[in-house]
Amino acid sequence: MKAVVRGGIGNEASVSVPGDKSISHRSLLLSLLASETYSVDGLSSALDVLATKDIVETLGVHISQEGSRIILRGVGFDISEPNDFLDVGNSGTLIRLISGVLAGSEGNTFFLKGDSSIGKRPMGRVIDPLTKMGAKIIGRGYSTLAPLGIVGTKLHGIDYEMPVASAQVKSAILFAGLNSSGTTTLVETVPTRAHTEEMLSQFGANLEVTRTPTANKISIEPSKLRPIDIKVPGDPSSAAFFVVLGLIGQCSIEVTDVYLGPQRDGFLKTLISMGGRIDLSDKGNGLGDIKSYPSELSGVVVGPDGTPDLIDEVPILGVAAAMARGRTEFLGVGELRHKESDRIATTCDMLASFGVDTGELDGGFYVDGIGHDPSKGVLESNGFVQEPRIVVSHYDHRIAMSGAILGALTQGETYIEGFESVETSFPTFVSVFRSCGFEIEVR
Numbered sequence: 001m002k003a004v005v006r007g008g009i010g011n012e013a014s015v016s017v018p019g020d021k022s023i024s025h026r027s028l029l030l031s032l033l034a035s036e037t038y039s040v041d042g043l044s045s046a047l048d049v050l051a052t053k054d055i056v057e058t059l060g061v062h063i064s065q066e067g068s069r070i071i072l073r074g075v076g077f078d079i080s081e082p083n084d085f086l087d088v089g090n091s092g093t094l095i096r097l098i099s100g101v102l103a104g105s106e107g108n109t110f111f112l113k114g115d116s117s118i119g120k121r122p123m124g125r126v127i128d129p130l131t132k133m134g135a136k137i138i139g140r141g142y143s144t145l146a147p148l149g150i151v152g153t154k155l156h157g158i159d160y161e162m163p164v165a166s167a168q169v170k171s172a173i174l175f176a177g178l179n180s181s182g183t184t185t186l187v188e189t190v191p192t193r194a195h196t197e198e199m200l201s202q203f204g205a206n207l208e209v210t211r212t213p214t215a216n217k218i219s220i221e222p223s224k225l226r227p228i229d230i231k232v233p234g235d236p237s238s239a240a241f242f243v244v245l246g247l248i249g250q251c252s253i254e255v256t257d258v259y260l261g262p263q264r265d266g267f268l269k270t271l272i273s274m275g276g277r278i279d280l281s282d283k284g285n286g287l288g289d290i291k292s293y294p295s296e297l298s299g300v301v302v303g304p305d306g307t308p309d310l311i312d313e314v315p316i317l318g319v320a321a322a323m324a325r326g327r328t329e330f331l332g333v334g335e336l337r338h339k340e341s342d343r344i345a346t347t348c349d350m351l352a353s354f355g356v357d358t359g360e361l362d363g364g365f366y367v368d369g370i371g372h373d374p375s376k377g378v379l380e381s382n383g384f385v386q387e388p389r390i391v392v393s394h395y396d397h398r399i400a401m402s403g404a405i406l407g408a409l410t411q412g413e414t415y416i417e418g419f420e421s422v423e424t425s426f427p428t429f430v431s432v433f434r435s436c437g438f439e440i441e442v443r
């Protein structure tokens with residue numbers, strides 16, 4: 001499927017985005033661990049999250065809908081063995097987190113598969129620590145790649161220092177640790193999003209987090225969970241597209257009710273350091289509204305520290321960098337090579353299809369911005385490649401949406417191939433885009 005975006009002026013808008021994808025996945029997976037009933041309000045309807053919902057239902061969880069809430073009757077590790085492959089679709093978060101849950105399901109065997117992108121993403125990072133806990137997992141490529149086969153067995157706790165900064169790996173180990181004998185302790189020297197620790201604590205798990213300036217130490221023991229009702233806040237990774245549109249376009253944009261907690265706000269800090277005018281109104285509990293205003297941005301160096309806090313937002317930050325004055329360097333973002341596409345290469349390609357000067361660096365890339373002055377019309381001033389520009393998304397949702405945002409501010413038409421990938425994380429993208437006054441047609 002292809003999207004055709006026509007450059008324009010847009011209008012001021014106040015928009016909302018789907019529920020946070022990371023929190024939505026975890027809200028569903030917790031029903032495999034907890035044995036009581038709880039509700040989840042505002043779950044994302046992204047395809048990745050629907051894959052998680054389908055899988056937990058297949059594994060025995062009963063789910064019903066009540067208005068904007070779903071009610072889950074948890075199975076407390078009493079999982080039904082499925083009679084077919086479990087299909088994770090395009091979701092790295094799902095395949096890695098659920099491996100930690102299923103590894104300890106004694107007597108049951110599971111097969112996990114996904115799409116062609118999942119088949120290329122590294123799975124050794126979860127298989128290795130889970131195997132140290134006693135798990136029996138195999139995969140293609142000497143057990144480094146999906147599809148995966150998991151024979152559920154008794155697990156034991158381990159002490160583990162994370163070799164890679166990954167919330168997905170951390171979460172798989174914590175979920176496994178909840179159902180293992182003894183204590184599981186892991187150390188992360190680079191902090192990553194803490195949704196799993198926070199949600200397990202809220203569910204009453206016996207979990208302790210010790211933070212020092214150099215590392216976070218997290219210990220978990222087998223515990224019975226006491227579910228609470230969950231309200232999913234708006235996804236900052238989806239909000240980022242419209243925050244950037246407000247900064248580089250000609251009209252301010254507000255995104256309401258977004259999760260603003262630590263480890264997810266790196267893109268806001270970066271945009272502010274580039275000179276972006278952004279108002280944050282804190283509504284408490286890590287929730288707030290973000291309003292961005294047309295701004296003259298300057299190039300900065302992003303990373304190498306703190307990159308997990310903005311890792312999913314790098315493609316759209318690349319778009320902001322394309323409009324900024326001077327060079328922006330993204331350093332220490334080598335993890336982007338292991339996402340839905342090699343996002344160092346595909347972000348550079350997406351920008352290059354507009355004529356932006358960009359290139360790869362060791363573990364990163366640079367963007368030479370055009371120095372756009374927002375008081376002048378964007379369309380006239382950006383001097384990008386003449387229409388039609390063709391953006392190849394590689395079926396990577398974040399590349400497709402980043403291309404649409406840059407296309408909105410560029411004279412004439414931009415074609416984005418593989419636009420259906422947007423459903424992976426942001427099924428309402430097209431309607432939100434239109435409500436900001438821009439033209440997009442999906443064929």
Ligand SMILES: O=C(O)C1=C[C@@H](OP(=O)(O)O)[C@@H](O)[C@H](O)C1
Nearest residue numbers: 022093165166167168169311312
């Ligand atoms: O735990 C999560 O929900 C996620 C963690 C990140 O991946 P890594 O853990 O591989 O860095 C992020 O890129 C992904 O979109 C969601």
Ligand SMILES: C=C(OP(=O)(O)O)C(=O)O
Nearest residue numbers: 090091092093094312339
């Ligand atoms: C990397 C992402 O997700 P996942 O790892 O779950 O596929 C993403 O949403 O950008």
